[in-house]
Amino acid sequence: MTLVATRPEAAVRRRRRLRPGPRITLGFLVGPSLLLALWSVASVTGLLDPRFLSAPWTVVTTAAELIESGRLQDNLLASVRRVLLGLAFGIPLGTLLALVSGLSRWGEAVIDGPVQIKRAVPALALMPLLILWLGIGEGMKVTVIALGVFVPIYVHTHNGLRSIDSRYVELAETVGLGRGAFVRKVVLPGALPGFLLGMRFAVTTAWLYLVVAELINSTTGIGYMMDLARTYGQTDVILVGIVLYGLLGLFSDAGVRLVERRALSWRRTLAG
Amino acid sequence: MATDTRRLIRVEALTRRYGARTILDALDLEIEPGEFVALLGQSGSGKSTLLRALAGLDGDVAGDGLVEVPAQVSVVFQDARLLPWQRVLDNVVLGLDGAAARGRESLAEVGLAGRERAWPNELSGGEQQRVALARSLVREPRLLLADEPFGALDALTRVKMHVLLRRLVEQHRPAVLLVTHDVDEAIALADRVLVLDHGRIAAEQRLDGGRRTTEIRAELLRALGVTGEERT
Ligand SMILES: Nc1ncnc2c1ncn2[C@@H]1O[C@H](COP(=O)(O)OP(=O)(O)OP(=O)(O)O)[C@@H](O)[C@H]1O
């Protein structure tokens, strides 16, 4: 029958309803690109004083010069190294504490309180103490980042653990899963969405705390480069730093989201 | 079981209370090996409570009584209860080591060969329930407990599931206790139909072909408190 084929196109087209619609390729770059366009237009038209904010192309040429002299790479490397070390200590710490506190009432009684207190204290308030204890070297900086990172990992993993449907726990009991298999098959995968959400906060937090650590008594790193530029009034170098921080934050977030989409491919949610 | 080898399940004076409300009141029940028993009862009469007691899932519920059940018990819930983050095959062999081959066979038995690598979310409700059946049967249980396993399915799928369940039970020969609120489902599937009321087995009908099913149906409906020709 040709009845269907002759129907007008509009009637056949599937309704989108309430879902956000199909995924846009590289969609996360749309917003930042718009901002960049705005900034360029403002610079070209002279609306933006270069002493106040350098034009995008000045930033690019400055970045090129910094790369040529090797300064950018050295400082970037120092910063990235701190962040990676901070994550390397903070993520396992947060995950482990969340597991212990999520799987046993005693664990929760011992761990949850101190973590919540740590959460309530601003990171900057801990700096004086950390400097007294650890000095102003790399150890202090990595510690600051790790302490900042473990909190969101803990909070979201713990929350993910606790929101695992009790019906799955019941199922695990009826099929006779042991403690180890229960953790592997039910607890860890069940808490994974929470953990990955925690990761997204953790990577952005890591860069945030890096700035805090690097602006104080540093001789390497992007923060140091920016602080130095401040004393000479070089807004272009400062901007290179800001853009760099932004890019690093953006790409780490995109990286985690990529992992998220792979690891949670079983989920069909609004975002899928 | 210790005293009589013909009994697979022995329940004596089983009492279960929620607060001040006694849900099961000195209930007695016996089931023979390979017997298919359907349990009817009004909503809230305690069918699930009894099933959970047999499955050993009610550790936190007050009560006493004797419950003897075999070691290999499988449970099918009203929801398929598949772990969404495990693929279909992994759900079937959950908790079994090196049982992939058996799991595949079991999936083929329920007509889902080729769907081993699918995620539970990608299956229809009926297919999910079939995976749950495969998960139960791959463990070769001596007792299969099912709490309204087809309650959420449409009428057509439900009839197909009846045929499938009968075939599987004939092959694997577990005893079955099937909770349902559907009198016709109970008559279609069971060897014996029980009605739970006021915390006890209030009525019992054997379906050994001796009597007309219309008669049995009428009596069961009466035991359920349904009068006249209205359907449950
Ligand atoms: N966890 C609980 N806490 C308190 N009361 C409960 C709990 N579980 C069940 N009950 C009560 O026990 C009674 C029996 O519940 P049960 O789930 O066994 O009924 P049912 O026969 O399975 O009903 P349905 O056909 O609707 O599933 C109900 O009145 C219910 O409110």
Ligand SMILES: [Mg+2]
């Ligand atoms: Mg019930």
